[in-house]
Amino acid sequence: MKRLFAWFAILLLLLAAGQSPRPVHAQDQADPKALQAIGKGLVSHRATYGLSIARHDPRNYRSGIGGGLSLEFLNSCDGYVLNQRFVIETQTEDGQVLSDMTLGSFESLNGQRFRFRLREQLNGEDEEELVGEGQLGAGGGRITFSQPEDTTLDLPAGAMFPTDHTIRLIEAGRAARNLLRADVFDGSAADGFASIGGFIGRTLPPSTEGRFDGLKQQRSWRVRLAYFSTAKKSDTPDYEIAFRLYENGISDEIVFDYGDYAIRATLQSLEILPRDRC
16 A cells, blocks of 8 residues: 655646645645634534445456445534544455454644544454544644553644644635645554645535535535655655545545555445534
């Protein structure tokens, strides 16, 4: 899962469109009032996605991929709750491999506090478990893990947590800023965070068509994110994710790109949940 096209390909897209290729850090130009309004507008929802192969190199040992992604996002009075489960069934010449990852997190409304729990199993056997919490400040932040014990991770100034990153992608789309760079910790690793290069396409107008009411009457943007692991310090991104991001925070048309193969996540169900009265 480690080979992808380089970040310069995103820059070439901008150059071809006659736009500035200078990446803007997510903290640089954001309007605090706009960020707060976007955060309030994120809808609580449950979504399920079916997984299938989007692209496959015949030389890759995988002969088939299936499974599903389930996601629950709650916009609560004191923060954002995000629960995810990612189950991938991979067919190989040696048989089936089943990967099952669950990640639950809480992020404060101001984006400064974060709690998380990750559990990953491979063929029913525990592979990894991470539990911890984080705090950000003006000079950076620190993640303190209770599992594994006695483990900490320092974050640089300007780092953020995942919902704050999503809010800033929407804010950049609204402001027609096409490139956004961010350092993001999401609870999926103990030895590093992700330095993410993002390309945000032009605003797509609202539509009254579509299978899901939660996506109607919403502006959206096509987004591509390149994830570079700071633990590996490589010039090549670990993977990329392309998706359509709606103004209410829901994602659709997702493709996880790992270089020699890519997985498509197709939205199969969407339930908009009532928001707590605060």
